[in-house]
Amino acid sequence: MFQTFKRLYEDPISVLLICVFFVAFLTYIPKNIESQSIFPYGIYLNLILMFIILFLSFLKNPKMNKEQLFILYxxxxxxxxxxxxxxxxxxVIKVAWRVLLVFVPIFSVGMALMSTNKVYSTIIVFYRIHKIIGTVLSLYGLVVFFLGDISWIPDGSYMINSFHFIGFNLQQSVFPLGSLFRISSFTANPNILGYLLLISISSTFALFYIKKLKFMNFLVSILLQISALILTFSRNNIIVTLLILLVSHILLRGIDSVSKKVTRYLVTILILMIFLILFSIALFYPLNSSRISLDTNGREEIWLTLIKVFQENWLFGIGFASxxxxxxxxxxxxxxxxxxALITELGIIGYLLFVLIFLYITIVLFKRIITINVTSYPIELKVPLIFNFCIIICLVTLHQFFEFQLLTNGYLNYIWAFLVFSAIRITSFLKTK
Incomplete structure (x- = not known):
């Protein structure tokens, strides 16, 4: 682990990129009980870091292939x-500012990954950081939930879950679900915790596949994360996480360098995850049928409102992030x-442009994936390519049908940009013969 970090320090662009993710995490994720950021001015610090990355990347004048250039274009x-x-x-001013907050991270992350000489080390560090984040969030949420007390908030939609430990008062917001509660750890939102665990669980499996984690480390970490994910009762994140792991497993089965032992471990954990989900459903269904039904929890009102606005502004939309x-x-x-939301904001023109970007990325990555099984390239590059591909596809085609976190001023936008551009950069090392 420390060797990976040591190699990363040899490239200032990679170091700055990891710093950007660290600041972004502190800015967007940890929240107090009132759901307020504990580091609200991190946005401005990150803008400075990202402009430095862009400056250094342009100075380096990276050689990009036509696929990488076309995606950036x-x-x-x-x-x-x-x-x-x-x-x-x-x-005009508010929307222009929001555009910068969304696209500066995309371009800085993209240029950093196109410029750095430590792509593999950067990807491994990204996986390790999110594996640690997921494990810590899960452990915190589970300990406070099972050992702490719950108190009501007058006129609130949530409750306070507190645990006093050697002079510290550990707290998290929990959201009533019948006689049960949805945990949020220190994110203040079960759905945010859910998508972070989606990323961290996928990262943990990827590290295990490329033999960067010992089995007991992997097992303890993944069980904590799966348990916390289930207790978020986030249907969307649970289903998408399971699908990412299943599709990744299918795509990786054809790679000879993935050992049968690792495959058995993966199947065992997937079966255990499915069992835990089914057990939770069987246990909690009489009390909380809304969380395992097709009920949209009132979201159709939002969608109908936006669709009506889109019909009145169908060509150009009402403005980005509006x-x-x-x-x-x-x-x-x-x-x-x-x-x-995107088609309402940018109209048919803007939405089709995003669809074009997504389809092009999908085609580029999928073409490389279906050819790497017959070429002799290291598993250290194949596994990240496949996992990143699966996360990218599942986020856009499934996860974001019930959430709106891509192309927004939030942490998932940073993650999505990293997954896209790191996968695209990997394809330059996996040319077919």
Whole structure:
């Protein structure tokens, strides 16, 4: 582990990139009981770091292939169009600022990964960091939940779960679910905890596949994370996590260098995960049928409102990142559907541009994946490519149909950019024969 970090320190761009993720995590994820960021000014620090990354990357003048250049070019067109949409939005300055907060991370992460000479080490560090994040979040949430007390908040939609430990008062917000509660650890939101665990569980499996984790380390960490994920009762994140692992397993089965022993371990854990999910459903169904039904918890009201607005502004949309104001008027915090929100904000033109970007990335990665099984390239590159591909596809096609966290000013936008550009960079090392 320390050797990986040591190799990373040899490249300042990779070090700065990891610092960007560290600041972004502190800015967007840890929340106090009132759901307020503990590091609100991290946005400005990160902008400085990201502009330094862009400057150093351009100085380095990285040699990119036509696929990498074309993807950056498509993102640049989407950026220009989104910035232009501020002209017909509710506020030119606010929307332009939001565009910068979304696209500067995408370009800085992309250029950093195109420029660094330590791509593999950077990916491994990214996986390790998120494995640690997932394990710590899970352990914290589970300990406070099972050992702490729960108190009511007057007129609140959540409750306080507290655990006093050697002078420290550990707290998390828990959300009533019948006679049960959805844990949030220190994210203040079960759905945010859910998507972080989706990423951390996938990262943990990837590390285990490339033999960067010993089995007991892997087992303890993954069981903690799976247990916490189930207690979020986030249907979307549970299903998508399971699907990512299953599809990754299928794609990796054909790679000869993945040992049968590792495959058996993976299948065992997947079966255990399925069993725990089914056990939870069987145990809690009489009390909480809403969490295992097709009920949208009132989200259809948001979608119908946005669809109506889209019908009135179908070509150009109402302006990038402008759907939030509409949603707040009807009492919700977000659109809970990336696709409906994006097509409302950017219209048919902007949405089709994003679809083009997504389809091109998918085709580039899938073409490489179906050829690497017959070429003699190291598993250290194959496994990240396959896991990143599965996460990228599942996030856009499934996860974001019930959430709106891509192309927003949030931590998942950083993660998605890293997964996309690291996978694209890997393809340059996996040329077919």
């Amino acid at each position: 498509l993102f640049f067109i989407l950026f220009i169009y989104s910035l232009s949409s501020s002209l017909w939005s509710f506020s 759907s939030g104001e509409l949603v707040e008027k009807i009492g919700f915090s977000q659109a809970h559907n990336f696709h409906i």
